[in-house]
Amino acid sequence: MSTAQDRKNLKPKDYKSEIKPIWCPGCGHFSVLSAITKALAHLGLAKEQVALISGIGCSSRIPAYVDTYGFHGVHGRALAVASGLKAARPDLTVLTAGGDGDGFSIGGNHFLHACRRNMDLTYIAMDNEVYGMTKGQASPTTAPDWSHSKLTPHGTGIRRFQPAAIALASGASFIARGFSGDPSGLARLVVEAIQHPGFSFVHVLSPCPTFRPEQRAWKQQVHPCDLETTDNPIDAAHAIQSDDGRSLGIFYIESLPVWRSEKAAQRSLSRIEQEFLV
Amino acid sequence: MSTAQDRKNLKPKDYKSEIKPIWCPGCGHFSVLSAITKALAHLGLAKEQVALISGIGCSSRIPAYVDTYGFHGVHGRALAVASGLKAARPDLTVLTAGGDGDGFSIGGNHFLHACRRNMDLTYIAMDNEVYGMTKGQASPTTAPDWSHSKLTPHGTGIRRFQPAAIALASGASFIARGFSGDPSGLARLVVEAIQHPGFSFVHVLSPCPTFRPEQRAWKQQVHPCDLETTDNPIDAAHAIQSDDGRSLGIFYIESLPVWRSEKAAQRSLSRIEQEFLV
C-alpha cells in the first residue's frame, strides 16, 4: 500500500499504463487521458483505490491506458457497472468514462437513472458527436444535418441530444463541460468533479479527426460559459438551454443527499435464520 | 371499410372491446380507457386505422380493451414497437400507452429518443407512481420517502423522475398532463395530442388504489396549470421545474419538423442489382 508521501510524488505519467492507445493520431481522447492522469496526480490518489469503468467505443478503451483498477465492460452499461461497484465498495474513487454513443444512445437509460440516484461517482463523457469505433455513424449528439454517414445520408433530421440539459432534468448534482483541447482546464474540472460529493457529470468535447475532421475548428469555437456556477436548477436550465453547446465550465453544483447503502442494526445470519422456526 | 358517415355515429363504447379488464376496482386505468375511447369517438377515427401499442404492466393491458388494432409487447419497449409501426405505416394513427415503470424505468431510453425523433405518435403514460402489476414497488416517479415497498423499506432516497422535464429536455414537441379522475378533460388532451403533428406526450396521473391508497387524495390536489401553453422551451422549462407535479393542462406545443422516412428517386430492384456488374 503506497503511503501518502509516495503518492504526493506521483506524477501524471505514473498513472499511465504501459499499453499504447489504439487511437488515431490527433484523436481528442489522448488529451482526456492526460487530463485524467493529471487530475489523479493532483489529488494524489492511491492508484489501487481508484477504478475507472467504461463501456465500448474508442473512448471506452481508456481504462487499459490508466494505471488504476479498470473495467472495460459492454456497450452502454458503464454507469451500471460503476454504480454496482460504488455501492458495494464506497471506499473506492470510481470514475466512469466513455463516448457519446455509449453514454447517450445505448446507455441513455443508465445515464438518466445514475443522475437521479446521485451516487458519489464521476462520469466523463467523451463526446465527438459520432460513433468512432464503428467508423462514423451519427450519434445522439450529432447535428441533424450531418450527412456523412451512409446510414443517414440526408442527416438524421433529429434534434440533438443535450447531455447537460438531460443531466439537469434527471437530477444530476454537478454538471460541467470541458474540452480535450485544453487538458489542464479539463483536469481542473475532473478534480472538482471527483471532489464533489454525489454524481458529477463532465461533458467533454473530444474531437474525432478521422470521421469529423471539421471538429478541429472546435478549438476556435469553445469559450468559457457566461454565467457563474449556480445551485438553482431554474437558472441552470436557463443557462444550459440558451447555450451554444460549446461553452466550458461548471454549470451547476447542488448539494443533494448522496446515495448510500442503508444499514440496519446488525444481526448474525443464524439469528436471521431463526425467523423460519415454527 | 367503414365510411366517414358510419364513423360519425361511433360512440365511445363502440371503441371498447368485449374483454373485461383485469384491473382492481377503483383503478385509475379504467378512466384512461374511457378517455381514449371518448377521444377516438370524438375524432371519428376508423377503428381499423388506429393501433394502440403497449408494454407490460397493469396499464399496459389496455390495448386488449380497446377495439382497434393493438399490440401488447414486452416490458419497456412500447415506444420502439410504435416507432417501427409508424415509420412503416405512416397512414395509421398510432397511440402508445403504459405505466411509469414501463415508460420511465426500463423504457427510459426509448422515451428519450422518441421525444427527440418527433415521429407523429401519441404517448399516454399512465403514472401511478408505483409498479402495480408486480405488487407495489417504487417506480422512478415514486417520492423518495415512500417506504411501503419491501424492496426499499426506507424509501428509495432518490430524486423523482420528472416526466415532463425530461420530455422537454429531450425535445418533445407536445407536453401535457391529465388526470384519470377527469376523463372528459383527459379525453380533450388526448384529442389535441393525436391532432398534434409530431410526438405528443400526455402524462396522466392515474391512481393505484391497491398499492397507493393515498392517491385517492389526488382528486383534491390536481389543479389547472398556471401558465398559458407556450412554444418557448425556456418558459416551458420554467413552468415545469417550478411545478408541483399535480398541475394539469398542456405545457408546451412547438411546431417542429416531424420525422418522416426519406424517399429518393425510385429505382427497380433489377436496376439496383446492375451495380454489382463488373
Add this chain to the structure above:
Amino acid sequence: MNHSYFTPHENAVSITITGSGGSGAVTAGLVLLESVARAGLYGLMGRSVGPQIRGGESAAMVRFSSQPVDCPGDRFDLLVALDWRNVLRFVDEIPLDERSLIIADPAAGDAPEALTQSGAQLLTLPIKEIASGVKGGRINMVALGAVGAVCALPPDAMTESAAHTLAPKGDAVVAAATECILKGYDSVAEGRSFAAAPRPERARARWNISGNEASGLGALRGGVRFVAAYPITPATEILEWLAPRLEQLDGTLLQAEDELASVNMIIGASFGGVPALTTTSGPGLSLMMEGLGLAVASEIPAVVVNVMRGGPSTGIPTKSEQADLNIAIYGFHGDAPHLVLAPLSITDCIATTQWGVGLAERLQTVAIVLTDQSLGQARAVIDPPEMPLFTLSRQLADQPTDPYLRYRVTAEAVSPVTAPGTADGIYTGDGLEHNERGAPSSIAADHLAQLEKRQRKLEGFDYGKRWAEIEGEGDICLLTWGSSAGVVFEAANRLRAQGQTVRVLAVRLLAPLRTQILREAIGTAQRVLVVEQNHQAQFFHYLNAQQALPPSAESYARPGPLPIRPGEIVDLVQQGGDV
C-alpha cells in the same frame, strides 16, 4: 448423500381451500400449513390465483404428511369452497374423485356440476351462520376449524398458528379467529374425520419457508452481500426477503432501473470483491445474457437466480414451467462456459443456491440457478436444514506475483484475481479477448489459451457427489432435474411399493454436465425415462447433445401450467415402452 429426503406418501392428505377475492382462502391455507408444523407433521402449500392483481379468486393447496412433502399429490382429499364464484377457473388444477370430500355452505349456493360429477361426497356446514355468531368472525376461520376436525389436527396447533399468523392484525382479530376455528371443529360430526390422515406426532422444531426465501437464504449463506435486481413475478419475493436482511449483514440491495442495469451492477460489485447476485425470471434473463457473457469473458463471478414461469415471451407469468433450460445453458453468443444449477426442492433451494454462489466465486464464472414458480412461491414445512460443510469462495490474491498476470493460464485453470485496493494487483477486467496480462489481443494463440482455460476450469473441478441425487437401483431409470425431482421420487417410491426396481437420477448440476458419471449411473437400465415440465423436451435433448443417454431413452416432457403429478409418471412406467 442417500438420505431419506424423498419418501413415499401413502399417508399424505391434500386439501384445497378456494374462494373469491377477499374470502381469505390463502390466509386459511397459511394457517393450515403452520398448524401442520405445530402438529409435528410436514407439509407443502402452493397457491393459484386468477389474472387480477387483487381481489381475484384464489386457491390454497396444502398437502401434509408425517414425512417430508416435496410435490403435490395426484388428487385432492378435501375441497373447501368459501364460495363458488369463479371456482371453475381451478377445476383443472383440483382433481377430485369419489373418495374426495367437498365442504361447503349450502348458503353459498349449489356446488357446480364440474366438481360434483367427480363423484366427490359433499359435507354441508352452515359456515356463514357460525361465523356470523362470532363478533368479527370470518368464514375462512370457521372452514379451517372444519378442516382441522376432518383431518384430525390438534385444535391447539391450529389456534396457535392462527394467533401467530394474525397477530399483526390485533388481538380482536386473533380472538375472533380462535373462536371461529373452535366452532368450526365442533361443527363437524364425530366420525367424519379421515381414517387415513397422518397422525400428529410429538412436535419437533420445524421451519416454515418458501422456495424464494430459501433461495435468498442460500445466497446469504454463500456469502452474497450485494444484490441488484428489477422486480418480476415470480422472483420478487426473493428480493423482498433479502432487502431488509442484507442491511442487517452490512450488505446492500439495489432496485435497478432494468435488468441490463442489474446484471451489470452485480458485475461491478463483484469486480469490487463482493459476492453478488441478481434474481429474475425468463424475460429478465433474456435481457441479462449480454452482461452474463461479459462476466464469463472477464472472469468476474456473478450469480443469477432465475425463477422460471410459463413461456415463451411474457407467457404465463404466475404459473410454473421448466422451459428456461435452453437459454440458461446455451443462451450466450460465442463460446461461454459457465455453471447451471437447479434445486430439487424448496429445502434444496438453500443449499443449491449457496453452492452456486460458492462455485461461481471459486471458479470466477457465472452461475445460473434455475428454480421455478412451483418452488419459489410455494411454502414447505421442513426439518431445519443443516449448514452444509462446503465452503467455497473466491481465492483473492493479496500478494500477486510480479508481473501480475490476471488472466494467467494456471495448472487448475483458475487465474489469480485481486480486488481493488490491493496495491500490486492492478488490472483492467475486459470482455474483449485478451492475453494473460489482460491487454486486448486478437492473436489466435491468446484466444485459444483463454477459451481453453475458461472451459477447463469448469470441466476439471471436483464437484463431488452433489451434482445429482441418486436413489435406488433397478431396471428402470427415471432421470429428471430441478423441481420435477419431487414428483419423480414419489413416483419411484410408489413403483417400488408395487414391486418394481427403480433408480432415480435427479440432476442438480446441469452444466457442466458430469457426463461420464451420469452414464455410469444410468448403467444398464432397461428403460430410461427423462421427465421435465416443458414442451420441447429441453433436458432430454441436452442429455443427447452430451451423448449421455442410451439410444432407447424416452422423453416425458409436458408443459405447464398444470403440475406434473406422481400418478402420471407411475402410469407412464406401467404402460410399458410406449410413451
Add this chain to the structure above:
Amino acid sequence: MNHSYFTPHENAVSITITGSGGSGAVTAGLVLLESVARAGLYGLMGRSVGPQIRGGESAAMVRFSSQPVDCPGDRFDLLVALDWRNVLRFVDEIPLDERSLIIADPAAGDAPEALTQSGAQLLTLPIKEIASGVKGGRINMVALGAVGAVCALPPDAMTESAAHTLAPKGDAVVAAATECILKGYDSVAEGRSFAAAPRPERARARWNISGNEASGLGALRGGVRFVAAYPITPATEILEWLAPRLEQLDGTLLQAEDELASVNMIIGASFGGVPALTTTSGPGLSLMMEGLGLAVASEIPAVVVNVMRGGPSTGIPTKSEQADLNIAIYGFHGDAPHLVLAPLSITDCIATTQWGVGLAERLQTVAIVLTDQSLGQARAVIDPPEMPLFTLSRQLADQPTDPYLRYRVTAEAVSPVTAPGTADGIYTGDGLEHNERGAPSSIAADHLAQLEKRQRKLEGFDYGKRWAEIEGEGDICLLTWGSSAGVVFEAANRLRAQGQTVRVLAVRLLAPLRTQILREAIGTAQRVLVVEQNHQAQFFHYLNAQQALPPSAESYARPGPLPIRPGEIVDLVQQGGDV
C-alpha cells in the same frame, strides 16, 4: 441442386498485399480483385486489419481461379509487402513455403526472418523508385503491376479496374495509377510469372459483391422494406448498402438508439404488414433475444441477419468465428420454435437471406440468418446469380372469417393474419399466452394448443431441397454449416482427386433441422466428420441433441480468428479415425 458451385482449385493463386496505415494495401487488393473479374476469372478477397480504427496496418488477401472461389487456400503463392512495419502481426494469417514468392523493395529494409524462414523466394524490385518517377505515383499501384505480371493478368484488365476504382479521386490519380501499374508490369523480368496461374478467359459478365451486400440484396429480394438497426462490426456494411437503396424502393431504414429498440421497431413495422429485418452481431443478438421471443409468441414475422465475430462477449470484433449457433438456436426463454439459417458462401448470402425472409413471412415467425465476418466483409467475383424461383410471403387475410380468430389452430398450423387497415381483422397481438381469439389465457389447454401450433407450423412445412447442399457419395461424410462449407467442399474435391469417395453435407436450414432426411443423407458412411469454426463444437452437439448422428461421428471444431483451410480437413481425413 447439384450445380457445380463448389469446385476444386488446383489452379488457384493466392496473393496477399500488406502494408502499414496509408500504404494502400486494401485499395490494391480491391483493384486486383476487379481485374481478376475483367480477366474472365473468379476471385475472393478478404482483409485483415490491426486494432487501430484508422491508420493501422492492413493486409488484403486475394485468391483467384478460373472457377468460383469460396474459401481461402492453404498457403500463399505471393506476398507483396509495401513495407515491413507491423507485418509480423499477420504472420499467422499468411502461411508461406518454399514455393512462395515475396515481392519487396530493398529500400523498405530487409524482410523479417519470421517470413523468410519459410523458404520463400524473394523478388526485389525498386518499387519506391519507380513510383517516385511518376507524378503522383504510389507504391501500391507499382506493386500491383508487378503482381499482374507475375500472375500473367492482362494489363488492360488491371488499368481498367484501377480507373474504375479510383475514378472518384479524379483523373490525375487515375492517370498516375495507370502509369505506375504499367511500370510495375515492366519491372518484372520476363519468365518470372507463375507457370501454373489460371489463364485469363474470355470476359463474361461477373458480379463483384461482398457478403454483407449480398445479405442486403437478399433482404430486398425477399421483400424487406423496413430495416431498423444499430451499428456493429462486422454487420454495419449491410446497413450502409441498404440505407440508400431502401429509399429508392419506397422503404425505410432507421438507425435505432440500441438493439432493444431495433428489434422492437421491426416487430412494429412487421405488425403493420411490412416485411422487416434487422442486422447485428453477437452482443447485439444477445440484446435482441427478448424481442425475438415476443415475435415468436405473437407470431409476427421478424428477421435478423447476425454476422458472427469472435466471442464470447466483445470478443474479437474484427475476426470471424461460428460461435453464435447456440444462442441462435436455443437462446430464448420458454419454448420458442423459430427458424435458423446459414448461407454457405458469399453468393449464397443472397438466396439464403431471401429464403429466410420468405419463410419468416410465410410461417409468421422469427428467422435468424447466421453469416460471419469471413463472408460479410469479404468480396467475391461471381457469376450473376439467378433470381430464385421461390416466392414465399405472408398470407394476409383480407376478408377474415367472422369471428376473426387471429390465433386459430388451422390444419397447416399457420393462423390467419391481418394488417392494420383491414376492417374486419382487428386484433391485439400479444406475447402473453392467449387463446385462439388472442385474449390472454393461462388455461392449460390454450397454452398447449398454441405451443403445439407454433411448433407444428415449422415442423410440417415442406422446405424442399434447399435445406442443405449435398455433393458426392462415399464412405466419408463431411458435415458442416455456414461459411465453413466452402473449405469443406474444396477439401472434398481434393480428397476425391486422391481417390477417396466423399460425401459433403452442408446444412443451410439449421432449425428446424430436417433430421430424418439428414440421417438418410448420412446413410451408412463409415466415417462422419463434423466441421465448424468454434471451440465448443456447437453444431456437433446440436446434431447429437437431435439424434442425427451415428455414435461414431467425430467433431472437428476449432475457434477463430484464423480461417480453417482446406488442407486441415484433408489432413484430418487422411490421418484416419483419430481426430
